[in-house]
Amino acid sequence: MNILHVEHLTKKYFLSKHFAIKNVTFSLAQGSMCGFLGPNGAGKSTTINVIAGLTKKNEGKIYFDNTEIKEGDFDYKRSIGFVLERPTYFEKLTVKEYLEFAGSMYDIDKTETAQRTTELIEFFDLTEKQNEWIEKYSAGMKKKVSLAAALIHRPKVLILDEPLEGIDPISAKRIKDNLQLMKQNGTSILISSHILDTIEKLCDDIIIINKGTIVFETKTKNIRNKIKNELTNETYQSLEEIFIDVVSENTDKTKKTFSWL
Amino acid sequence: MLIQSQLKILLRYRQILVMPITIITIIILAKILSLPNFEIHTIVPVVFFFFVVTGDIFSCVFDFPSKEFVKYLVFPIKYQRVLLVKNITVLIATTLYIIVLIGMSVILFQLPYSTFLYAFTYYLTLIFLFVSFGNMLSAFAPKMSSSHVTISRMIIVAIVLSFFSIPYIAIKFSTKSIWLCYPYIFFTIVLWRSVSIPLASKQFSKNIFIISDSMYEYSSR
Ligand SMILES: Nc1ncnc2c1ncn2[C@@H]1O[C@H](COP(=O)(O)OP(=O)(O)O)[C@@H](O)[C@H]1O
Ligand SMILES: [Mg+2]
Numbered sequence: 050m051n052i053l054h055v056e057h058l059t060k061k062y063f064l065s066k067h068f069a070i071k072n073v074t075f076s077l078a079q080g081s082m083c084g085f086l087g088p089n090g091a092g093k094s095t096t097i098n099v100i101a102g103l104t105k106k107n108e109g110k111i112y113f114d115n116t117e118i119k120e121g122d123f124d125y126k127r128s129i130g131f132v133l134e135r136p137t138y139f140e141k142l143t144v145k146e147y148l149e150f151a152g153s154m155y156d157i158d159k160t161e162t163a164q165r166t167t168e169l170i171e172f173f174d175l176t177e178k179q180n181e182w183i184e185k186y187s188a189g190m191k192k193k194v195s196l197a198a199a200l201i202h203r204p205k206v207l208i209l210d211e212p213l214e215g216i217d218p219i220s221a222k223r224i225k226d227n228l229q230l231m232k233q234n235g236t237s238i239l240i241s242s243h244i245l246d247t248i249e250k251l252c253d254d255i256i257i258i259n260k261g262t263i264v265f266e267t268k269t270k271n272i273r274n275k276i277k278n279e280l281t282n283e284t285y286q287s288l289e290e291i292f293i294d295v296v297s298e299n300t301d302k303t304k305k306t307f308s309w310l
Numbered sequence: 311m312l313i314q315s316q317l318k319i320l321l322r323y324r325q326i327l328v329m330p331i332t333i334i335t336i337i338i339l340a341k342i343l344s345l346p347n348f349e350i351h352t353i354v355p356v357v358f359f360f361f362v363v364t365g366d367i368f369s370c371v372f373d374f375p376s377k378e379f380v381k382y383l384v385f386p387i388k389y390q391r392v393l394l395v396k397n398i399t400v401l402i403a404t405t406l407y408i409i410v411l412i413g414m415s416v417i418l419f420q421l422p423y424s425t426f427l428y429a430f431t432y433y434l435t436l437i438f439l440f441v442s443f444g445n446m447l448s449a450f451a452p453k454m455s456s457s458h459v460t461i462s463r464m465i466i467v468a469i470v471l472s473f474f475s476i477p478y479i480a481i482k483f484s485t486k487s488i489w490l491c492y493p494y495i496f497f498t499i500v501l502w503r504s505v506s507i508p509l510a511s512k513q514f515s516k517n518i519f520i521i522s523d524s525m526y527e528y529s530s531r
Contacts, residue, residue: 103380123387139319142315142322146318151385154382154387
């Protein structure tokens, strides 16, 4: 069963000549983790922002839990935790205040919110700075704040746009372990990232998008069986190999060196 | 909770507090000195003040909600409700500022130029002009950390305040020499620009201020 399904999503930004995404169709299976990959500017964030209702789509349909999401709908967000590419926290609040605010937005009661806030702050190693405005945090710490707010309401679905960008290895490991744990507990996760080996390790499904259209879709377990060369029956050795292969197919020419070097 | 947090955020924008506090101070001073009269020179500070205040209104009252309010939308909240909160905030803030501006102008236009208060107001407007320059600077020189901007502003304020005493003395001795203020304004602006531009370069400021290194971590964000 699919918890999230998008169909023919198309978006062309105002005054832009090209489609940011075109005819994007994919599903996120209940309890699975799906890696959403693509080079910079491929349309990952646009797709995610459309799902989050922060960007208006031109065409297409979004289904959440088999119900179509119409423009202006917001109730479905109760079941989703978003980490978006553009920061969504308030810079002038402290992490504690922001998490308490987030808790109240999800109608969690005060004592429960306080309890979860303390745990989240501890988990993300933000205790030392918990009374400082988010404005003063480093990029990685800010990402952590976004992540913490996305987890506070025990969402059924997590939609994460490059959640591990700028996060230190120790926290990243902890986050990855927890994503896995959450998945085991039934949370469905859509994650965009450039860290291919992490995606390969964590995800059940892989979607690669390039220039606004989905160019590749597979189950992670099939990656190494996928035939690369039909003549020799050679197979792909890694997600990275596939990624470079499918993405550069659609790029005019992949320059491998610079003329002056 | 929504309006509560929105107001909390809004009030934490420094500029929004600096203005009313200054204006209240001026009003109190005006009351204490109980000053009458209008002079052509007083238009200058009013105009300055108006631009500076308008700039600040724009940066924190209008710009703020439009930039910030979209952040509410990751939460399960009705778009119209966010819009309403945004508009209410803008409305309250703008009304307050308009009232303050009108009050300010009324008081200013009643002041004789040859008073302490006049010079004070005059230079205060200049200070705010520089604060705005500081804002511009932080916008155009993203490499500069916020603490850097604050430091450079403080320096400017110090410079401006030291210039303050000269026209005050001039005013004290002759009403005509009020015109001396204009070269001072010019000079101060030139000085500010020549200080602020090298300030924006990291290396220069690193040599000048041996303040916490941590600000460089933030400056590269
Ligand atoms: N606000 C915007 N206005 C106009 N074009 C945009 C905007 N945001 C993104 N784009 C364009 O849409 C395309 C997809 O961008 P994005 O979804 O951010 O890519 P990704 O997240 O995969 O790096 C890019 O060509 C980008 O230039
Ligand atoms: Mg992106």
